[in-house]
Amino acid sequence: MNTGVKVLDKQERKKYISEKTLELISEKGLTNLTMEDVAFSCNLSKGSIYNYFKNKNSLIVSAFSALLEKVQNFFEENESVLSQDCAEASADFYANLYSEILNTFPSKELMRLFEILMNSTHDQSMMKILTQTFKENYGKILGKFEKLFNSKTKAFMLQAMFDGLVIYRAVGIEFSNEEIKNNFKKMILSFTEDNKN
Amino acid sequence: MNTGVKVLDKQERKKYISEKTLELISEKGLTNLTMEDVAFSCNLSKGSIYNYFKNKNSLIVSAFSALLEKVQNFFEENESVLSQDCAEASADFYANLYSEILNTFPSKELMRLFEILMNSTHDQSMMKILTQTFKENYGKILGKFEKLFNSKTKAFMLQAMFDGLVIYRAVGIEFSNEEIKNNFKKMILSFTEDNKN
């Protein structure tokens, strides 16, 4: 029995299904997502999905985690350069980063994250596990800003602005990236100023 | 036949049903809302709802509009005092206003607005009408900021931050209102600085 290998396989397939599910959610939304869709897009039968996930909810949770991981990676990859010590340079750097992400990361995908979160508001157990996962991952993303601003609240506010813009864009509101970038910088600077004192 | 009166009646009842629907959506979310729920909470039969709304979607659109109107009124009422001319005073005023609203307006309710929006992402025709309504109403709210900042983008960004925070709070993230208010002010000031030049 080579269970070591088999377990890995199973894990990989769960991941595969989760990612396919994510795509489907982006396409059709949570409510319209059916297990049949998932099965079909994975070239599996409906019953097979249930060999990997207990039910639809746990599949969604898994897809949600995969999405958050993706978002986090996206932030980290682009950020890996280095943290700056000069406030001006930092502001410049992050303003560029965020406007870049806002520009390139599929808005709809990030928006899904909130769609999933919101839809779960009415299901205690789902909500609990999703917000848990959400906080953990966003915590990591916010870490950098927390250090930069020396304030958790400010970090939240900046990220909230970013997320808000993501949603606006996802629902079809348009704005100039250049302006966004400049204002990001302005804001970051104003938030870092306190640190000097 | 006093049809004039009757037409009015019908409008009023549509309004009534929309508001009841809104309450229900706040309670149970969009997905769990059934026409039976609506009928019951309006003391009507299921079939009767269809005398007022063509189908579930148009009921939701109507509820969505009612919600937006409510939000707008809420902003306007609190704002009606007067617009300030001194930048410092304006920043103070709006920081107070927003943190007040963030604090008192039921987060979940405002969050619903986005839940509805997001859920509709996958339904072209719904999306079209909802974003239309959304833009119109938010346009009015943003008007003040646009004037203050002399920039549409800045106005959007401030509002986006506000909405992002609403969502964060709705999913259970907590932060101090005092800090939020101070940072709001800081940000508004940094955004208005340009105007001086």
Next chain:
Amino acid sequence: MNTGVKVLDKQERKKYISEKTLELISEKGLTNLTMEDVAFSCNLSKGSIYNYFKNKNSLIVSAFSALLEKVQNFFEENESVLSQDCAEASADFYANLYSEILNTFPSKELMRLFEILMNSTHDQSMMKILTQTFKENYGKILGKFEKLFNSKTKAFMLQAMFDGLVIYRAVGIEFSNEEIKNNFKKMILSFTEDNKN
């Protein structure tokens, strides 16, 4: 609104569905009974059944009650003659009655009663309501014997024998009615003897 009439209608239809269900259970058994079967045999759509019964279980409970009522009526009708005061005559009377019932009442139908009971053994909530109903109805049937024998236990034992025979017969075991009747009488007499003392 003539609700009085309508409510009656609804009650009658529930009854009708319950009875159709009973027939189906007799034909196909509990496990093989599908809501589709029920709907079809009632000339209704599947969804309509759910306008009358919350779920399959409550339909089964209703059918069970209907069956018990039927059994009870069967006993009572045949018994209505009068209760005898002479022991010999009583024994004669009841022996005749029981062998008659055993002979004419569809064994399979009575057996269903136990099939339903047994299948519910693993579902606490079902079990509770079914045994409750069962005890109430059998209590009425047993009442006569309790009086005759002046003993609850004896009444149970006689009825248990009857039910056991019903099951035996339902699973294909055959025996002579004449002998059964004679032995019934013998047994009843032996059970009543004590009372003389």
Next chain:
Amino acid sequence: MNTGVKVLDKQERKKYISEKTLELISEKGLTNLTMEDVAFSCNLSKGSIYNYFKNKNSLIVSAFSALLEKVQNFFEENESVLSQDCAEASADFYANLYSEILNTFPSKELMRLFEILMNSTHDQSMMKILTQTFKENYGKILGKFEKLFNSKTKAFMLQAMFDGLVIYRAVGIEFSNEEIKNNFKKMILSFTEDNKN
């Protein structure tokens, strides 16, 4: 190749699986029994069960046989003392035996026997083989009473009473063992009286 041994092994494992299945049926009932349950409780994979049994039904038949055998052994063990020749002593002996069995043999287990039987009522082929097995085994048990009473019917009736009581008890009806025993004796005596003539 020592196939002789292997065949024995296979037989033994079938027996083992049947017994485990029996336990599971007692726990969860027939309807809720899944092949997965069986496999798990045998420390086997689902597929492996099918190396021993053609399908679920034949597994159930096997478990049913195992149960009947168990019942029979139970009766025989307790009975092995010897058969009495004095009617009074016989009655005493059997009354004790039956009330003892009724008391100690897990009611639910015996009840399962009838549950299995009844559930099979709707499956011709199952029914045929199960009733066959049932008759054979009960035939052996009834043998003693047949001799004692000199009547097959009386034997059936006594056993039917016993089985009925088993079911009553399994569904939660309670009665005093002492009374049961006394009445058993009374009944046996009344049934043996004829033989004197």
Next chain:
DNA sequence: TATGAATGAGCCTTCATTCAT
């Protein structure tokens, strides 16, 4: 023989919508 992933038919249940009254 053992495994366990894959299958697919089947069932219960929900719910928006219609329509006769």
Next chain:
DNA sequence: AATGAATGAAGGCTCATTCAT
């Protein structure tokens, strides 16, 4: 306008059984 019974499509989930390894 109001009613509410009827509809039927759709979806989540289960499970006996098969089969490649």
